[in-house]
Amino acid sequence: MSTTSGLPLRCWAEIDLAALERNLRHIRASLPPHMRYVAVVKADAYGHGLHQVAARLMHAGADLFAVATLAEAAALRELGPGWPILLLSPLIPDEDRLILRHDVAVTVSSLAEVQRFESVAAAADQVITVHLKIDTGMGRAGVWHEQAPAVYAAIRASECLNLAGIYTHYASSDDDPKFTHEQRERFRAALDQFANLNTEDLLIHADNSGGLETIERAGPFNAVRIGLLQFGILPRPGSLLADVEPDPVFSFRTRVGLGKELPAGTAISYGQTHRLSRNSRVAILTAGYGDGITRALSNRGQVIIRGERCPILGRVTMDQTIVDVTDLAEVEAGDRVTLIGRDETAEIGVAEFSGWAETIPWETLCSVTKRVPRVYRTALGV
Numbered sequence: 001m002s003t004t005s006g007l008p009l010r011c012w013a014e015i016d017l018a019a020l021e022r023n024l025r026h027i028r029a030s031l032p033p034h035m036r037y038v039a040v041v042k043a044d045a046y047g048h049g050l051h052q053v054a055a056r057l058m059h060a061g062a063d064l065f066a067v068a069t070l071a072e073a074a075a076l077r078e079l080g081p082g083w084p085i086l087l088l089s090p091l092i093p094d095e096d097r098l099i100l101r102h103d104v105a106v107t108v109s110s111l112a113e114v115q116r117f118e119s120v121a122a123a124a125d126q127v128i129t130v131h132l133k134i135d136t137g138m139g140r141a142g143v144w145h146e147q148a149p150a151v152y153a154a155i156r157a158s159e160c161l162n163l164a165g166i167y168t169h170y171a172s173s174d175d176d177p178k179f180t181h182e183q184r185e186r187f188r189a190a191l192d193q194f195a196n197l198n199t200e201d202l203l204i205h206a207d208n209s210g211g212l213e214t215i216e217r218a219g220p221f222n223a224v225r226i227g228l229l230q231f232g233i234l235p236r237p238g239s240l241l242a243d244v245e246p247d248p249v250f251s252f253r254t255r256v257g258l259g260k261e262l263p264a265g266t267a268i269s270y271g272q273t274h275r276l277s278r279n280s281r282v283a284i285l286t287a288g289y290g291d292g293i294t295r296a297l298s299n300r301g302q303v304i305i306r307g308e309r310c311p312i313l314g315r316v317t318m319d320q321t322i323v324d325v326t327d328l329a330e331v332e333a334g335d336r337v338t339l340i341g342r343d344e345t346a347e348i349g350v351a352e353f354s355g356w357a358e359t360i361p362w363e364t365l366c367s368v369t370k371r372v373p374r375v376y377r378t379a380l381g382v
């Protein structure tokens with residue numbers, strides 16, 4: 001495998017677009033047919049590459065896309081004029097004038113934003129589409145649920161704002177179903193106070209990947225916002241996501257740059273944090289924290305070479321990582337090394353890698369750096 005520049009790959013991410021499409025179809029099939037699918041593709045589609053991922057999700061049946069920034073919305077716009085895009089994060093005032101240019105729906109969390117968006121729309125003699133976000137206990141974007149009726153009324157009173165949806169976001173959907181339930185009830189109570197609300201004309205959405213475990217199949221909700229799960233990762237190990245068995249989309253690989261013998265007693269890497277207890281064979285990998293093998297994996301992570309797990313020795317460095325291959329029959333420079341993904345019968349999932357790194361899968365995916373080319377596989381295995 002090589003990059004488009006013709007250089008052989010020394011550290012790369014493989015993105016399985018066919019698995020991505022299967023995941024979307026599985027998730028959809030597990031939901032009631034009326035549920036719309038909002039594909040969350042912020043942060044370069046969780047590090048997978050916005051263009052390739054969004055194009056495949058359009059093909060696979062996503063109804064709408066959600067991103068965090070105007071730059072992401074603009075990139076998406078180039079792919080699909082007409083696709084509804086929702087901006088999840090608050091805008092800074094200097095960005096307001098670009099809303100119409102990129103044809104995005106924006107999130108409204110305050111009366112001040114209602115006024116700002118209204119004046120931009122009025123000045124251009126156009127309509128801005130908005131989703132009202134209600135804070136039901138996350139404490140982030142959204143109007144606090146007790147104050148939501150005033151913002152709702154202001155949007156409805158405006159001739160330049162078109163309310164397309166109402167939503168909230170859960171703080172602990174993957175591990176606290178009780179609090180999630182409470183948030184749902186707060187959301188519902190807020191909706192009950194809105195005058196002349198016909199939820200059938202609006203997108204009413206709350207559930208992210210973790211929310212699917214306890215999703216309500218009836219009631220006002222008619223859309224879901226899915227990020228992590230479409231990339232084949234459960235929000236927590238053993239999640240009870242009925243009927244959904246996601247296929248991993250993301251693999252992270254590098255190569256052996258050098259194999260060598262070292263005598264027992266040698267201290268390994270910066271800070272000499274590991275001392276060899278036996279005469280050893282080590283492999284020097286052609287990637288380090290400059291690629292996304294976070295330094296937290298020092299002395300605790302593992303990789304797969306020739307189908308066998310090999311432990312990381314000493315500190316991960318910027319461009320090179322040292323692993324113990326003493327127990328392998330053979331290792332050669334150029335051998336493929338799997339950091340995340342499958343190799344023969346062995347597999348390291350994003351969740352296991354994240355555990356070593358003491359972080360969450362979302363952050364692991366965002367931590368694979370720009371230096372790492374993304375290589376796309378399609379259904380044909382190309």
Ligand SMILES: *Cc1c(COP(=O)(O)O)cnc(C)c1O
Pocket residue numbers: 040042088169207208209210225226227228229235
């Ligand atoms: C990122 C995000 C999502 C997607 O969450 P996942 O857990 O990755 O499915 C949904 N809604 C909002 C508001 C988000 O910021």
